Amino acid sequence: MNKETRRGLKWLLGVALVLTLMLSPVAGLLGFSGMALADISQNVTINATPAWVSISNTPGTFDFGTVKAGVDEDTTLTGFNVTNGGSVACNITLQCDGWTNLTGTNVWTYGAAAENTSQLKAGLEGGSFDKTIPNGSTVQLTANLTAAASQEWGIEIDAPSAFTHGDVQQTTVTMTAALHEWS
């Protein structure tokens, strides 16, 4: 082994020694590995308020029965009652999943009344059916419904202007509750 080879091997040995120390568990004991990451992550804070969210709505289903073309039907504005059973005030939003066909192959389009096209609207007691329930997004039904409070509301079907089939249609409305904004 000549001098050059020995020098190269020594250099290699030195590099290997440093790498070994950095990657081995001993490094942790010496305080090298992961030290910076640990110090930073300890600064992340997380906390939560011990409150709970709960709502109930009755009735849980509604059937409009036979709908005539161009004739809107509704549950009345007191057809449903939502109660905030949680410990904090909530906002309530609505959305639906569009029409599905329960008996055949023809499906209505979800949208403003037109041929084979229909949508739902919601309204609060004492108001009007002024909130179109969207498919794929949400609309606010009521804000700041306080704990233990109830709100009556209803749904109207914006009936199609005309039909080319009589298949039974259904949609599911999802009522979402989340904490009313507070700082």
Place this chain on the structure above:
Amino acid sequence: MKGKLIGFLLIGMLLLIGCSQVTPPPPYTPPTPPADNTSINGKPPIDRVWISPAKVMIGNFYPGARAEWDLSVHNGNDAVAEFAVAYREPDYTATDYAAPPVGAQNWVIIADSSPVLMPYETREILIALDVPINATITADKWEFWISVKETTQGGTIQTELCSRWLVAMQ
């Protein structure tokens, strides 16, 4: 002779490296939530579906960090019920908070996304926000929601409960 010695030393060091553990991300231990979730209104009802907490606030966060919290889900039915626990885009955000960054749904880890709960059972579901170190987040403050929906509920009017998660970056 010297060559063999160096060879043995190298092999030994490589074995040391092979046996060593890659340093894991430092675990973050969340504070323990109150045992009974009491509030000024008392304890949550046993016969209603509820979730807790309503809001989780994460501060001083940064790409590469991880934050965890247990979400309590209670089955208030007198029958077994299945729930869907999922990341959700917020319908609205707190003042000064933006909508979640693109890709945020990939950073939220839900330990059990379809828990089946016995009647009146309360289950702790671990939720973790684990943002990759190379993530691009332009908003200083942003919000996402965790949705809990009972998938076994019938009817055409169904309910969904959401927990709001507010994130403030470093």
